[in-house]
Amino acid sequence: MTAPAILAESLTKRYGDTLAVDSLSFSLPRGATWGLLGGNGAGKTTTIAMLLGLLLPSAGRAAVLGHDMARDRFAALARMNFSSPYVALPGRLSVAENLRVYAHLYDVPRAEARIARLAGELQLTDLLDRPAGMLSAGQKTRVALAKALINRPEVLLLDEPTASLDPDTADWVRGWLERYRAESGCAILLASHNMAEVERLCTEVLMLKEGRAVDRGSPRALLERYGRDDLEQVFLDIARNRGRAGAAMAGGSA
Numbered sequence: 424m425t426a427p428a429i430l431a432e433s434l435t436k437r438y439g440d441t442l443a444v445d446s447l448s449f450s451l452p453r454g455a456t457w458g459l460l461g462g463n464g465a466g467k468t469t470t471i472a473m474l475l476g477l478l479l480p481s482a483g484r485a486a487v488l489g490h491d492m493a494r495d496r497f498a499a500l501a502r503m504n505f506s507s508p509y510v511a512l513p514g515r516l517s518v519a520e521n522l523r524v525y526a527h528l529y530d531v532p533r534a535e536a537r538i539a540r541l542a543g544e545l546q547l548t549d550l551l552d553r554p555a556g557m558l559s560a561g562q563k564t565r566v567a568l569a570k571a572l573i574n575r576p577e578v579l580l581l582d583e584p585t586a587s588l589d590p591d592t593a594d595w596v597r598g599w600l601e602r603y604r605a606e607s608g609c610a611i612l613l614a615s616h617n618m619a620e621v622e623r624l625c626t627e628v629l630m631l632k633e634g635r636a637v638d639r640g641s642p643r644a645l646l647e648r649y650g651r652d653d654l655e656q657v658f659l660d661i662a663r664n665r666g667r668a669g670a671a672m673a674g675g676s677a
């Protein structure tokens with residue numbers, strides 16, 4: 424049987440009295456795009472850090488492509504990648520130099536051709552010789568995506584992939600991610616505050632609150648369950664402790 428792209432079993436992270444992630448379990452199939460939604464401090468980044476093996480869980484386990492991330496993470500890391508606005512690339516290196524370093528780390532064959540192709544697709548060709556530290560936030564986000572795709576990952580963890588992009592560029596990146604997933608069969612776990620993005624890209628959404636998965640389902644199922652027209656309203660219902668009945672009583676207004 425093929426292992427799922429990501430398996431989380433009672434994944435837990437405790438910081439002192441804070442349960443940052445509280446017994447989270449899910450199985451993300453290969454080729455699917457799922458969303459992690461939740462307010463500030465809900466546990467999205469901590470979950471992603473455990474899935475990358477950067478943080479050890481306090482309890483439970485995470486496996487990527489069948490590899491336990493606490494014991495055997497290097498086998499999985501070669502086949503996965505991530506992008507986060509919170510991780511800065513070395514600013515003095517040019518965009519091309521940055522991408523070469525990562526291509527080398529991942530042992531990417533025909534690295535120059537891969538970099539040229541990604542630069543073309545992500546509209547970075549004119550920026551390749553610029554120091555990464557001197558790019559605008561939106562340009563940095565596109566470079567971070569190129570870095571995340573350099574090794575043709577089978578599993579992609581994206582933390583706020585369109586943060587700081589203007590609406591036009593964000594829309595373009597979303598379309599590009601959709602095509603990339605369809606062509607490559609890559610599984611994507613997307614943490615986002617952008618409900619429209621999650622609604623467009625994700626087939627399943629995990630709603631996190633204070634570290635716990637308080638609800639989950641396809642965007643359509645969640646809309647029906649809460650009697651809402653868009654995920655933003657569902658998000659507000661959950662954030663403000665208005666359950667499914669509460670949402671119905673609120674008469675459709677958030």
Ligand SMILES: Nc1ncnc2c1ncn2[C@@H]1O[C@H](COP(=O)(O)OP(=O)(O)OP(=O)(O)O)[C@@H](O)[C@H]1O
Nearest residue numbers: 438441442443461462463464465466467468469470
């Ligand atoms: N290193 C740390 N030490 C102590 N507490 C931490 C640490 N990292 C995160 N936390 C706490 O864990 C909880 C989850 O944080 P996390 O960064 O995972 O949330 P998030 O959903 O990514 O939030 P945001 O949307 O604001 O980025 C928060 O209460 C946070 O304060």
